[in-house]
Amino acid sequence: MNAPSPQSTLQAAPLAGFRIAVTSDRRSQELVEALERRGALVEHTPLLKLAPLDNEEQLLSQTRQVIAQRPHLLLVTTGYGFRRWFDSAEAAGLGESLTRVLSDAQIHVRGAKALGAVRALGFTAASVGSDGLTSTLLRDLASEIRGKKVAIQWHADSDPDLIGSLHRLGARDLVEVEPYRWVDSAREESMIELVHSLIAGRLDAVTFTSAPAVHALFAVARSRGSFDALTRSLRERVTVATVGPVTAAPLQSAGVEPLIPERHRMGAMILQLIEHLGTHGTLSCQTALGACQLRGHTLYVEDQSIELGQAQAEVFRRLLDAGGAVVSRAELVSLLPSVSSNHALDMAVSRLRKSLPDPTLVSTVIKRGYRLNV
CATH class of the missing domain: 1.10.10.10 (Winged helix-like DNA-binding domain superfamily/Winged helix DNA-binding domain)
Incomplete structure (x- = not known):
């Protein structure tokens, strides 16, 4: 049997020849396998992972506050967080009470993933953010928040000063619900090696699916005096792919313009990366x-x-x-x-x-x- 020609290999594997770093923990296997199926050589260095709060009672206390408050508005920022909140409530025997309270509230969601989770649990969303940013959602709701009781499910990806913004818009009896947190999932040595590889241009692309992962990489680079060299390489040599505008925000603040797909999905990120590397790489x-x-x-x-x-x-x-x-x-x-x-x-x-x-x-x-x- 004859070996396939390079040309036929490239047609079947549009990412053949490219070295791509994956920094995510959650759903990372799916992303790694999708890139490898398309021919990429993948280096996986998960920077952070989602983890439940050390003290589950904190989340249950927040849940009881929401039930007692009976909020007029609920803001949902993540699908994973919303699902985990309900899993915790149901395990503690609070699921039915929480469902009744939220059925009477107006639910506003940050983006498509949060919308899917809200619908999957049988609720209807009153509105969906246009660009996946909590700040945009708050701007759209500015006239409706004043004087209203508000609950918000949020996490470390949320826009800076989120709670302060809600207070300035006149929210009252504000309850914050935080179902999980981010924790380090990579040894510092692995993160330092990733920084060095990106600076040296040994990688052709890097993918990010959360803003905290970007912050974690930047923090390691700063601690080694390599932040300027890293951001310069991300601007000039390495293609940076993100899953959406929230993830892209800290990169843009550092002067890096990453790829941002129109649909904030992992599949859309992969397709955009294929198109970009095929054209420019x-x-x-x-x-x-x-x-x-x-x-x-x-x-x-x-x-x-x-x-x-x-x-x-x-x-x-x-x-x-x-x-x-x-x-x-x-x-x-x-x-x-x-x-x-x-x-x-x-x-x-x-x-x-x-x-x-x-x-x-x-x-x-x-x-x-x-x-x-x-």
Whole structure:
């Protein structure tokens, strides 16, 4: 049986050749498998995980307050949190009482996942946030909150100063319900290694499904004095994919513009990542050896796939982009780490040539630089 050609492999696996970091804990296996089915090489470093509160009595006390308060409005920020709240209430024998109280309240939800959870438990939502941000939901409800008894189910992803905003809008008898919290799920060494990989460009993309995970990664980078280098790499070298605007917010605050799908779903994030990397992360050129394509750090040429090191991939990417034109030594040196020199470039080119089916694919142009043999 003949081995499949690189071209047929790429058609069947649109993420073939790309190295992608997954930072989520919840539903991470689903995301990792979805990316791997599409050909990606996945590095999984879960940064945070959802965990119940250490003291379940705190949540039950909040539940009893809601039942006694009989709120006019309930704001629901997460589907997982809403479901977990009811699981806890039912286990404590408070499910029926909570259901009766909330059936009389106006329920307003932050986004589609929260809406699905509300409907699944038999409730009707009075409104759904237009962009998945709690701040937008509050703005839309500003005229309805004053003087009303309000309960809110929220968590660490919620917009900053959420409770303060509700008080300023005139909410009274405000009850906060917090069904879970975030806890570290990765060793610091793993998080530091992820920071280093992102800074060095050893990864082509990174995915985030929660804002606290972004904050956790940034905190580790700051503790190592690497925050500026990390954000610069996320702006210039590594594609950042998020599941929605709430997750994207801390990245945008740091000057990083991530991918944000129109539908705030994991599947939509994957499809957007495929489209982006297929368009912006792939370079192709017809060469003396035939069709040549670089996808991330993987080179497809002459019926072979070749994994390139970081320096070799940077050099070959620029040569491929030049399409046979000469690229100066100075420009190629500038693509390598800041401590690089002409000797480092010579070593990178030497290793690159050894990786190729035919070393003459990269030609030296005396006193000028290098070019691709097209």
